Amino acid sequence: MPISSATGQEILETIRMVEMENLDIRTVTMGISLRDCGHTDPKVSQQKIYDKITKYAENLVSEASKIELEYGIPIVNKRISVTPMSMVAESSDIDTYVDFAKVLDKAAKEVGVNFIGGFSALVQKGFTKGDMNLIRSIPQALAETERVCASVNVASSKSGINMDAVYEMGKIIKKTAEYSKDQDSLGCAKLVVFCNVPEDNPFMAGAFHGVGEAECVINVGVSGPGVVLNAIKKHPTVDFGELSNVIKKTAFKITRIGELVGKEASSRLGVPFGIMDLSLAPTPAIGDSVSDILEAIGVERTGTHGTTAALAMLNDAVKKGGIMASSHVGGLSGAFIPVSEDAGMIEAVEVGALNIDKLEAMTCVCSVGLDMIAIPGATEAETIAAIIADESAIGMINKKTTAVRIIPVIGKSVGEVVEFGGLLGRAPIMPVNKYSSTAFVKRGGRIPAPLQAFNN
């Protein structure tokens, strides 16, 4: 086929990836700075926010849909991330920011995006007045809005862990669960607690537009666990060196598609291209599972011995392949291991192969953390805070991003299953350790930043 540079076989490979292996652009996310929207009068500030978002993102959905059609690559989500709201709302003379969340929700609905991220605060070292107001507004804000996502960064390798924030977030998660108990505590699925949060992540629920970012950017998140799974299945007996090469080549191809879509979206919208985030983000669809990849690598069930090593290899190979394919890789880039969104993970939990302790170990080598895990509604705030502290410690010491998106499902206990529906999937309620962490959590203050040398 001399006229197009790709061969017939390559053309069919691309088609197969999309048609049969669920290759898709998971999200095109427009990052918008709201730093110029603060005002002492909250009503004025909210109007400025609404006007700016609806102006900048006016054509986001329509242009993304056109690209989707012309290139034949599905773009599953179109989203927006904004400057952490605590910094914008802080100038206003009020102490609850629920109305700011509502204005984000309204703007998201107006431009047709399914999520808007940035009801956020960065408190790894301490709280400002605005940070505290924002955090305390989260439960009500998430209950009274549909598309708003919240995130709070409580720790970093440079600053240590803000244990006061960790305890506060334990209580906030409980309260968010209570406020949304009619929907199986769904509010908590829109709330992430981070350590070392990236400021250019396009994936929800943790996306926001960092303070060092430009006025407006396009970030793209691409995903394809099914494509990687099928590539691995074709090589059932090769050694790890060769297997890593197979994953790298596949990740490269997937990322190229994201790069193409990102550049095209950026030029059509007249907005600079920020970063490409190559993350293996599973969905409940059959075959679109990170757990299936781990099992294809050779563990009988995700969670058994060897799982952490398999995940480490996968995560690293995905990054290596993706980095060469794009001019700017950023965000989280790696493998996500959400439980409820991955049919293979759910099964592994149900047969008893996977528990919260193993998941915690896996987060040492995956791209994020404890994600979409349902726990009993009766779990104490102090226990949730201690789970956050453990995850933060892993991120802080290993200089990586970690996160906790955990759902204490009010009224449910171990043995029951909660159905969130759609991309959020379903989750068996997982047991937590029955012993108390209360005295530990109640010490408060900050865990000092770790040494950056003597890494043994």
Next chain:
Amino acid sequence: MKDNKAIVTVLGQDQVGIISTLTNILAESDVNILDISQTILQDYFTMIMVVDVSKCKVGFGELKQSLLEAGEKIGLQVNAQKSEVFDFMHRI
């Protein structure tokens, strides 16, 4: 390196009239065919056409829709995509 080429792929059971059905639609819209190749892959009829859409009288979406619908009527899966997708994925 933007050009106006698109790739039309056809997958399904071999039968009489596949090419004529699709090329009629292309001709009506002033789309020139640059190359055609066809093979039988694992019992599946597979055809790839490289076409020039620079003079196309209808929008790309509309063209794609008519090809898709014509394909569906005779039980074929038809795809039309801008050619950059393939070049970008498989060439550095």
